[in-house]
Amino acid sequence: MSATILSWSLLVALVLLGAAMVIAAVRMLRGPRAQDRIMAFDAFYVNAMLLLLVFGMRTGSTLYFEAALVIALLGFIATLALAKFLMRGEIIE
Amino acid sequence: MNHAADLPVWAALLASFLVLLGASLTLVGAIGLVRLKTFYDRLHAPSLGATWGAAGILLGSILFFSVLQSRPVLHEVLIAVFLTVTTPVTLMLLGRAALYRDRSENAVDLPPPLRTDGETRSGDSI
Amino acid sequence: MSRLLPYPLLAVSLLAMWLLLNGLSLGHLVLGSVIGVAASNVTAALQPPRSRIRRWHLIPKLVAIVLVDVWRSNVAVARLILFPGQHRRVSGFVIVPLELREPAALAILACILTCTPGTAWVEYDSTANKLLIHVFDLVDEAHWIDLITNRYERLLLEILA
Incomplete structure (x- = not known):
């Protein structure tokens, strides 16, 4: 019973998050300006991280948590560097 | 999904509700990213997925693994703390960068600069 | 006390992070405390602005x-x-x-x-x-x-x- 409930709702959640990633990717490709693309990238990696967490629940393994943590760390640093680059054209001042 | 067979039904229902709530809020945020017209409007959309969107999924995950392993599994709290600290930094920096670029191009509908004495130094602002 | 622990809040949160990542056990409690104290002492060299929580x-x-x-x-x-x-x-x-x-x-x-x-x-x-x-x-x-x-x-x- 509970296995069926969970497997269906987690599947739906995976589809929703996948759709969110696709939509963020659309904004990333359409732009029009660099700040739009960077913001879309930020949303994209957050969605990817949430997708991994749901995937971890579906497989019952906590291993995906570590991957999600690493995505969150690297994605944050990447967007920070890109946004900083927009400000001045230099990453390190 | 065999590992979830011995989960009580209330926990399964609650975890499903939380995860679905989080996922749909994240999707709405992404839709806003495409639907809204100006950049400054779109600045509000990602925080939907990063606040209660992420919180729903993280709470669902905490509940699921805690009941499943019958001990508190709280390491998702780390991601929650990390997200609440980092999302504002990213969005603030992007907002400032967009304003800086728009001002240097003399775009229309921009707010007046906060400092009026002509010097625009931004190193000391947060 | 204040020389050993210049930023107690930072040390405690580092310990909490260590325990959340590795699970609660006596060994990790000791190791996490050592890391928390050491890291907060290293941070003291950067001299971050100190703020007091009053209430x-x-x-x-x-x-x-x-x-x-x-x-x-x-x-x-x-x-x-x-x-x-x-x-x-x-x-x-x-x-x-x-x-x-x-x-x-x-x-x-x-x-x-x-x-x-x-x-x-x-x-x-x-x-x-x-x-x-x-x-x-x-x-x-x-x-x-x-x-x-x-x-x-x-x-x-x-x-x-």
Whole structure:
């Protein structure tokens, strides 16, 4: 019973998050300006991280948590560097 | 999904509700990213997925693994703390960068600069 | 005490992070404490600005207010995104004069305002102590200024001095 409930709702959640990633990717490709693309990238990696967490629940393994943590760390640093680059054209001042 | 067979039904229902709530809020945020017209409007959309969107999924995950392993599994709290600290930094920096670029191009509908004495130094602002 | 533990809050949060990542056991408790104390001593060389928390008991109140506000604004913004035709939405910039000068308190205010989907922190000027925010559904400018100064800023002024 509970296995069926969970497997269906987690599947739906995976589809929703996948759709969110696709939509963020659309904004990333359409732009029009660099700040739009960077913001879309930020949303994209957050969605990817949430997708991994749901995937971890579906497989019952906590291993995906570590991957999600690493995505969150690297994605944050990447967007920070890109946004900083927009400000001045230099990453390190 | 065999590992979830011995989960009580209330926990399964609650975890499903939380995860679905989080996922749909994240999707709405992404839709806003495409639907809204100006950049400054779109600045509000990602925080939907990063606040209660992420919180729903993280709470669902905490509940699921805690009941499943019958001990508190709280390491998702780390991601929650990390997200609440980092999302504002990213969005603030992007907002400032967009304003800086728009001002240097003399775009229309921009707010007046906060400092009026002509010097625009931004190193000391947060 | 203060020479061994220059930043007790930092050391405790590092210990908590270590235990959350590795699981609770005596060995990890010792190792995490050593790392927390060592790392907070290393940070002392950077001399970050020190801030004192005066009223601990007001922190849960602030957290509760922020959680409820973030939830309400999540629902409001989600509704505006999904059904844009309901009423004519006007977004715009608002300049908020601040009383707060403490860097830590300003950082917390920035987190609150940006995490709330209806408002976004755009620019802050430390000499004029003015803040520029972008509001998603701007009905009344005075309402937003009043909300920020009376709901968040006053509590932050009381907690951090």
